[in-house]
Amino acid sequence: MTRSTKERLLEAGLGMLLQHGYNDLGIQALLEKTQTPKGSFYHHFKSKEDFALQVIDRYMVDVHKGLDLSLGNSSLPPLDRVRRFFELSRDKYRDEGYLGCLLGGVGQELSGVSEVFRRKIETCFNAIAERVAECLEEARQRGDLPPDRDPRKLANLLVDCWEGAALRSRLRGAPDPLDAMLDFYFSAAAR
Amino acid sequence: MTRSTKERLLEAGLGMLLQHGYNDLGIQALLEKTQTPKGSFYHHFKSKEDFALQVIDRYMVDVHKGLDLSLGNSSLPPLDRVRRFFELSRDKYRDEGYLGCLLGGVGQELSGVSEVFRRKIETCFNAIAERVAECLEEARQRGDLPPDRDPRKLANLLVDCWEGAALRSRLRGAPDPLDAMLDFYFSAAAR
DNA sequence: TGAAGAATAGACCGGTCGGTCTGCACGGAG
DNA sequence: CTCCGTGCAGACCGACCGGTCTATTCTTCA
Numbered sequence: 001m002t003r004s005t006k007e008r009l010l011e012a013g014l015g016m017l018l019q020h021g022y023n024d025l026g027i028q029a030l031l032e033k034t035q036t037p038k039g040s041f042y043h044h045f046k047s048k049e050d051f052a053l054q055v056i057d058r059y060m061v062d063v064h065k066g067l068d069l070s071l072g073n074s075s076l077p078p079l080d081r082v083r084r085f086f087e088l089s090r091d092k093y094r095d096e097g098y099l100g101c102l103l104g105g106v107g108q109e110l111s112g113v114s115e116v117f118r119r120k121i122e123t124c125f126n127a128i129a130e131r132v133a134e135c136l137e138e139a140r141q142r143g144d145l146p147p148d149r150d151p152r153k154l155a156n157l158l159v160d161c162w163e164g165a166a167l168r169s170r171l172r173g174a175p176d177p178l179d180a181m182l183d184f185y186f187s188a189a190a191r
Numbered sequence: 192m193t194r195s196t197k198e199r200l201l202e203a204g205l206g207m208l209l210q211h212g213y214n215d216l217g218i219q220a221l222l223e224k225t226q227t228p229k230g231s232f233y234h235h236f237k238s239k240e241d242f243a244l245q246v247i248d249r250y251m252v253d254v255h256k257g258l259d260l261s262l263g264n265s266s267l268p269p270l271d272r273v274r275r276f277f278e279l280s281r282d283k284y285r286d287e288g289y290l291g292c293l294l295g296g297v298g299q300e301l302s303g304v305s306e307v308f309r310r311k312i313e314t315c316f317n318a319i320a321e322r323v324a325e326c327l328e329e330a331r332q333r334g335d336l337p338p339d340r341d342p343r344k345l346a347n348l349l350v351d352c353w354e355g356a357a358l359r360s361r362l363r364g365a366p367d368p369l370d371a372m373l374d375f376y377f378s379a380a381a382r
Numbered sequence: 383t384g385a386a387g388a389a390t391a392g393a394c395c396g397g398t399c400g401g402t403c404t405g406c407a408c409g410g411a412g
Numbered sequence: 413c414t415c416c417g418t419g420c421a422g423a424c425c426g427a428c429c430g431g432t433c434t435a436t437t438c439t440t441c442a
Contacts, residue, residue, distance in 0.1 A: 229402095
């Protein structure tokens with residue numbers, strides 16, 4: 001039971017944070033949704049901020065799992081592995097009702113107001129880009145990418161554009177912007 | 192004086208909305224900053240939501256001014272005009288301390304919770320993309336763009352990626368992601 | 383069995399939120 | 413001059429916010 005309550009809170013928090021954002025997410029509402037008394041919440045988390053940061057950590061666990069799954073698939077050429085990761089993310093967004101990316105949402109909302117969150121989100125993006133970059137470097141060495149391209153810049157670019165497309169797909173409730181972005185990026189990067 | 196108070200509120204609101212987002216923007220704080228009593232605020236705006244929507248309208252006036260300025264400059268080739276617009280935006284972001292784009296910020300924060308804002312922001316993006324698309328169409332007809340490219344899709348793509356880069360530049364407090372994105376886009380789109 | 387700490391439980395708190403209400407100042411129209 | 417609409421002014425309101433506190437229950441292990 002120990003973990004279960006905390007886990008339940010984090011899980012529900014993930015969904016609610018995605019939909020409501022940070023400031024519009026009420027502790028009260030979270031507690032009602034998870035049938036948890038307030039005492040439990042503040043037993044497991046020292047504050048709302050602490051809670052949100054842990055939700056992000058949990059989100060990143062899933063992200064890294066997705067990265068393992070796609071980038072680790074060595075039966076695919078490296079460029080396809082990268083694309084695979086984002087297509088997986090797109091499918092996840094679909095299942096969630098196109099609410100976009102938690103990092104983008106929280107990042108936009110809080111980076112102007114909280115240094116803690118600003119740093120946190122930037123660190124998460126860097127971590128993702130770093131892993132993508134490794135795979136792009138492999139592609140470069142295979143000749144799938146022009147040798148003069150910097151894989152790290154290319155990876156950050158991809159992540160950034162992805163976040164923009166994710167916002168747009170959220171606004172539209174549709175995956176089109178995500179697919180269009182991937183098509184453009186991979187045809188342009190490879191040539 | 193009639194306009195002045197409302198104008199002052201909208202202007203301050205623009206900055207505060209950009210930094211704090213919607214939910215973290217307190218009416219109280221806005222009133223203190225602008226030395227305005229509460230009665231005046233609710234005389235001019237029927238609610239906080241109404242206020243924010245008008246702030247967005249005001250923001251869009253500036254955006255369209257920027258579009259007029261850049262896209263209307265017929266001494267430049269159309270592709271350069273488009274790039275010019277985004278470079279202008281980048282400079283504006285710099286002057287504001289790299290807080291990114293209001294549309295992106297508000298869009299991310301509220302689109303999961305308010306249909307009104309979701310639609311509003313999507314409409315704004317479409318308006319920008321539409322004007323960009325016109326210019327891209329001109330470029331296509333001149334042969335600066337491959338004839339099989341759809342200017343509208345290309346324009347939306349550009350706007351989307353820009354928003355992602357704007358978020359990242361906000362997280363970093365630096366323009367690099369914006370420039371990297373523009374470089375990539377224009378070299379890829381044109382070839 | 384019993385002591386101790388983890389976890390649950392929810393009443394309660396001060397502060398702040400968005401929003402309302404009433405009254406006053408002012409300026410042009412009759 | 414009065415009248416009336418517009419804008420300024422701020423006290424006030426109930427609701428809700430995140431967070432605290434104390435008490436109780438469960439779990440574990442000596």
